[in-house]
Amino acid sequence: MSAILPPSERVWWKEPLDRVELLWIVIALIWCLVMFFMMPYWHIYGSQNLANEAFRTSAESYVKKTDEMIAKYKVREEGGDLKIPVVHPPVGSDVYLIARLWQWYPILELEAGKSYRIHLMSMDWLHGFSLQPENINIEVHPGYDHVITVTPTRAGTYSIICNEYCGINHHTMSSKLYVK
Amino acid sequence: MATNRMFRTCPSTGLVFHEPAEKLMKANAVVAVVFLLIGGLLAIGVTLTRWQAVHWLAPDRFYQVLTAHGLNMLVFWIIFFEMAVLYFAASTLLKCRLATPSMGWVGFWLMLFGALLNNYSVLRGDSSVMFTSYAPMGAHPTFYLGLIVFAVGALVNCFVFFGTLAVAKNERTYHGSVPLVTFGAITAAIIAVFTIASGAIILIPTFLWSVGLIEHIDSLMYRTIWWAFGHSSQQINVSAHVAVWYAGAAVVFGAKPLSEKVSRTAFLLYIFFLQLASAHHLLADPGLTSNWKIFNTSYAMYLAVLASMVHGLTVPGSIEVAQRKKGYNNGLFEWLRKAPWGNPAFAAIFISIIVFGFLGGISGVMMGTEQLNLLIHNTIYVPGHFHATVATGTTLAFMGLTYFLIPVLFRKQVMFAGMAKWQPYIFGIGMAGVALFMMGAGTLGVPRRHWDMAFTGNAMPYEFPGTAWLMMGLMGISALVAFLGGAMYLAITVGSVFFGKSIETPGFKHVRAADGVAPAPQPVAAAAGGHGNVGSWGMVAPGTFVLALVFLGAFVLYYFVNWKYLSQVWPLR
Numbered sequence: 028m029s030a031i032l033p034p035s036e037r038v039w040w041k042e043p044l045d046r047v048e049l050l051w052i053v054i055a056l057i058w059c060l061v062m063f064f065m066m067p068y069w070h071i072y073g074s075q076n077l078a079n080e081a082f083r084t085s086a087e088s089y090v091k092k093t094d095e096m097i098a099k100y101k102v103r104e105e106g107g108d109l110k111i112p113v114v115h116p117p118v119g120s121d122v123y124l125i126a127r128l129w130q131w132y133p134i135l136e137l138e139a140g141k142s143y144r145i146h147l148m149s150m151d152w153l154h155g156f157s158l159q160p161e162n163i164n165i166e167v168h169p170g171y172d173h174v175i176t177v178t179p180t181r182a183g184t185y186s187i188i189c190n191e192y193c194g195i196n197h198h199t200m201s202s203k204l205y206v207k
Numbered sequence: 208m209a210t211n212r213m214f215r216t217c218p219s220t221g222l223v224f225h226e227p228a229e230k231l232m233k234a235n236a237v238v239a240v241v242f243l244l245i246g247g248l249l250a251i252g253v254t255l256t257r258w259q260a261v262h263w264l265a266p267d268r269f270y271q272v273l274t275a276h277g278l279n280m281l282v283f284w285i286i287f288f289e290m291a292v293l294y295f296a297a298s299t300l301l302k303c304r305l306a307t308p309s310m311g312w313v314g315f316w317l318m319l320f321g322a323l324l325n326n327y328s329v330l331r332g333d334s335s336v337m338f339t340s341y342a343p344m345g346a347h348p349t350f351y352l353g354l355i356v357f358a359v360g361a362l363v364n365c366f367v368f369f370g371t372l373a374v375a376k377n378e379r380t381y382h383g384s385v386p387l388v389t390f391g392a393i394t395a396a397i398i399a400v401f402t403i404a405s406g407a408i409i410l411i412p413t414f415l416w417s418v419g420l421i422e423h424i425d426s427l428m429y430r431t432i433w434w435a436f437g438h439s440s441q442q443i444n445v446s447a448h449v450a451v452w453y454a455g456a457a458v459v460f461g462a463k464p465l466s467e468k469v470s471r472t473a474f475l476l477y478i479f480f481l482q483l484a485s486a487h488h489l490l491a492d493p494g495l496t497s498n499w500k501i502f503n504t505s506y507a508m509y510l511a512v513l514a515s516m517v518h519g520l521t522v523p524g525s526i527e528v529a530q531r532k533k534g535y536n537n538g539l540f541e542w543l544r545k546a547p548w549g550n551p552a553f554a555a556i557f558i559s560i561i562v563f564g565f566l567g568g569i570s571g572v573m574m575g576t577e578q579l580n581l582l583i584h585n586t587i588y589v590p591g592h593f594h595a596t597v598a599t600g601t602t603l604a605f606m607g608l609t610y611f612l613i614p615v616l617f618r619k620q621v622m623f624a625g626m627a628k629w630q631p632y633i634f635g636i637g638m639a640g641v642a643l644f645m646m647g648a649g650t651l652g653v654p655r656r657h658w659d660m661a662f663t664g665n666a667m668p669y670e671f672p673g674t675a676w677l678m679m680g681l682m683g684i685s686a687l688v689a690f691l692g693g694a695m696y697l698a699i700t701v702g703s704v705f706f707g708k709s710i711e712t713p714g715f716k717h718v719r720a721a722d723g724v725a726p727a728p729q730p731v732a733a734a735a736g737g738h739g740n741v742g743s744w745g746m747v748a749p750g751t752f753v754l755a756l757v758f759l760g761a762f763v764l765y766y767f768v769n770w771k772y773l774s775q776v777w778p779l780r
Contacts, residue, residue: 029463030387030453030525031300037383039467047524047746048469048517051755055516058759059509062766066501066577069770074778075578081493106666134667147493152344153426155585159652159669161776164584166492168426169343173493178778186669188662190585190654192337194344195267198659203667 077165080174086150089172093123097133105134105203113205121146121174124187126154126167128194131187131202139182139206147173155191158204164190179206214304217615220458224616227308228298228371232291232616234315236609239287240700242322243602246279247693250686257587258683259660259676266658270335273656275326277338281597282357282440283322288605289395289447290315290364295616296392296450297371303380306370314363321357324349337656339437342413342424351414358403358410365396365403387464387471388457391450394474398481399443405435427494434485442481444597445515446474448559448604452522455556455604458611459547462529465521465747473521476514480506487575491584500577512572519564520755523557524748531741531748539750551627555607558635563600566642567592569762579769582776587657588649595642598689603635606696613700619707627699634692640685648678 029035036042070076097112104110112133116122118141125132127150137143147156147167154167165175189200213226252272255263264272298305305311327349328334334346372393375381385393409432415421453470456462464470486503489495530542547553570592573579583589613621621627653660653675660679662668743749 029461030457032386032457033381033383034387034467035463036467039384042466042468044466044469045747046744047742047748047752048465048521050746051520051752052469052513052517054759055513056508058763059505059513062509062512062572062576063501063505063507065770066505069578070497073578073774074780075581075773075776076497076780077491077578077581078780079496083494109666153341153430155654157585157652157654158777160672162582162586162650162652163776163779164491164581164586164652166430166489166584168493170425171427171493176780180777186667188654188669190657191341192270192656195270195335197270198266198657198662199665201662201665201667201669 078175082172082174083170084148084172086148086169089123089146089148090125090150092121092146093125093133096121096123101133102136111202116143119143124148124156125150126156126189126200127151129189129196129200131189131200134203134205136205136207137177137179139179142176142178145175145177147175152193153191154189154193154200157188157190159186159188161185166191182206214302220615222299222615223302225298225304227311228294228305229616231305231308231311231315232294232299232612235287235291235294236612236616237704238315238319239284239291240609240697242279242283242287243693244697245326246276246284247690247697249273249276249279251690252276254683254686254690256658257660257679258686259679261683262659267332267335269658270337270656271329271332274335274337275329278325278329279322281338281593282354285444285597285601285605286357286361286440287318287322289399289443290318290361292447292451292605292608293364293368293392293396294371295612296386296389297368297375300386300389301371301375301381303371303375303378306367306374308367310363311367314360314367317360317363318357319360321353321355321360323353324356325353328353339433340413341426341433342416342429343426345417348414348417351410351417355407355410355414358406361399362403365399368392368396384467387467388450388454390471391446391453391474394477395443395446395450397478398439398446402436402439402443405432405439409433409436427492430489430492431485431495434488438485438488439481441593441597442477444601445481446477448563448601449474449515449518449522451604451608452518452556452560453525455552455607455611456522456526456529459550459553459556460526460529462525465524465528469517470521473514473517476510479510481511481514487580490575490577490580497577504575504577509572512568515564515568516755519560519568519758520748520751522560523754524751527748527751528741536741539753542750549628550610551631552607552610554628555603555610555631555635558631558639559600559603559607562595562603562635562639562642564758565761566639566646567596567600569765570646571596572762573766573769576766576769579773581779582769582773583649585655586649587645587653587655590655591642591645591647591649594638594645599635599638599642603631603638606631606634609696609700613703613707614710617704617707618710619703620710621699622702622707623695623699626695630692630695630699632692634689634696637685637687637689637692641682641689644678644682644685648675648682651675651678653679 100114100116101112102115103113114133115136121144123146149167149169156165185204187202255261256269328347334350336346527542535542535545
């Protein structure tokens with residue numbers, strides 16, 4: 028019962044290793060290094076990386092920018108009684124998406140194959156931007172304007188749901204995103 | 208000396224119990240199991256709501272029950288049991304009196320009071336903020352206060368543990384180095400101190416914020432520091448349950464670690480590279496650079512992953528060597544075929560190792576990769592991961608230890624022995640199913656902590672694919688199996704401890720330490736080459752090596768499948 032007794036060899040740190048352990052340690056270490064290098068590798072050769080672009084800002088100034096964008100590029104309203112504006116912003120522009128209890132605002136309409144600078148920020152608590160069925164998931168903080176440059180690849184109607192628990196109506200926080 | 212130095216020697220194992228330590232171990236273990244019972248009952252509500260075909264609880268009740276389930280399982284059950292493990296590893300394994308048992312009781316009552324206070328706040332209904340309690344979502348002040356008091360109690364107990372180590376060294380109750388299991392427990396306790404310090408740094412300001420003394424808690428700061436507490440608390444579990452794996456191999460098989468050097472170094476890697484690892488929770492957050500994320504999620508080499516891969520080899524490897532020495536030396540796997548599959552202590556630990564490695568370990572590393580995290584962040588994949596690591600890995604290892612402790616510590620015969628044989632399989636397979644199907648649903652985007660995947664009544668609902676619904680249904684069915692296994696465990700432990708037949712111990716005697724506690728173990732002459740001439744291919748444990756390669760193959764395949772999957776989502780930069 029040696030693991031629950033003091034080591035039988037007083038100088039246990041000088042005992043030789045068996046081949047099985049040595050070989051496994053070498054293999055495992057190589058694999059660990061491969062896994063580490065995959066991350067910087069993907070930053071250079073891969074296309075799916077989160078930007079390091081984020082700004083501290085206030086809810087008021089973020090709402091102001093969002094409202095200006097809506098005023099300029101609103102194409103219609105949706106969501107029944109909620110009358111959420113649908114915005115078709117120009118290609119390559121700054122697109123603002125508000126996360127708040129319990130709504131994504133406004134609805135975005137983008138073009139496939141074109142890039143947009145999408146801003147994400149919460150007005151209150153933490154929210155989780157979850158684009159389905161594409162399955163892109165990003166944490167949305169209050170006070171941090173997070174900019175991601177996105178290129179939608181396929182046309183279709185996508186959903187944005189909230190996947191960071193944000194209180195009693197968390198499960199009602201879902202919206203649409205159109206790609207034309 | 209006024210100190211109580213009463214000891215008893217367990218006649219069947221020769222282990223020495225210091226009576227004040229024994230009382231504390233019993234109290235902590237019993238309270239732990241009570242919290243497991245509470246957490247298990249709450250789990251029924253969680254499962255039967257998330258299983259969309261049943262969808263039992265109303266949303267407010269669901270979020271409340273989920274909060275309480277997380278806290279009672281991830282914190283109260285596990286940490287109480289770990290306190291018993293710490294006392295066992297220090298006092299019993301070192302044959303030493305417990306330092307300041309009265310402080311151990313102070314710690315115990317603080318922990319119990321804190322746990323009850325926290326449960327009270329959740330019960331009030333205004334603190335359904337989940338285990339993570341992310342500011343600026345606020346809970347009732349007693350929520351934070353309960354956790355703080357609990358943590359102070361746990362800290363006191365850690366220092367009772369450290370004090371006991373010092374006493375053992377001073378009084379020379381052991382020779383040479385501490386046993387490997389004690390070394391693992393020390394690792395757990397050191398990580399616990401770091402964990403509690405991080406918890407204090409974030410929870411004390413949050414408490415002050417909740418009573419109105421601080422105006423603002425930054426959400427990113429909260430998440431960064433909170434996870435140094437939240438994830439490290441689970442690293443205590445890893446260290447503790449790996450120590451329990453080694454203890455199980457030693458108790459059931461008389462297994463000797465393949466090499467003390469390797470196993471101890473692996474524990475040391477946990478201290479250096481595991482406890483700070485909260486960065487993998489922040490991979491999808493703004494305000495932190497990729498450099499910071501990549502470095503801190505891996506420390507450039509994933510050395511904590513390496514440590515777990517080493518333990519995953521050395522524990523079964525030591526079992527293999529012990530079995531081969533007993534004569535089960537044919538072929539690659541005779542040692543495994545002839546293992547005592549009907550012994551619940553072994554079965555629990557073996558399933559714990561397999562599920563922790565294959566489901567918990569691989570999924571954990573995948574999630575902790577900067578870019579891959581995008582695919583599963585905050586989906587139900589995440590609880591899938593930790594139901595493999597904590598709910599199966601740690602919990603099942605502790606269950607296995609209980610089967611050993613009932614006769615040894617509580618001096619009771621294990622009741623319902625026939626049922627006990629099956630319990631680890633039913634719980635382990637059920638919980639592995641829960642983990643696996645949650646991961647499946649998470650891969651399809653099903654969110655965690657979410658009352659309604661049907662989005663009923665929403666103006667703009669999302670329709671999940673049928674497979675996601677199927678996965679959630681299978682998760683529910685697996686959970687029912689796991690509940691059965693959990694109920695069997697509770698029936699066996701509660702039955703044995705409170706109503707079981709006492710073991711009459713002819714060898715039972717109180718021994719004063721002054722009269723000589725117990726003879727120091729005689730050094731055993733090691734066979735040449737460390738483990739004698741068992742095994743093949745120049746390896747002492749070739750069967751384990753093959754299993755390890757199977758694990759590596761699964762790991763590599765799954766890892767790159769996810770990169771492939773990532774390469775197909777919308778380009779982002």
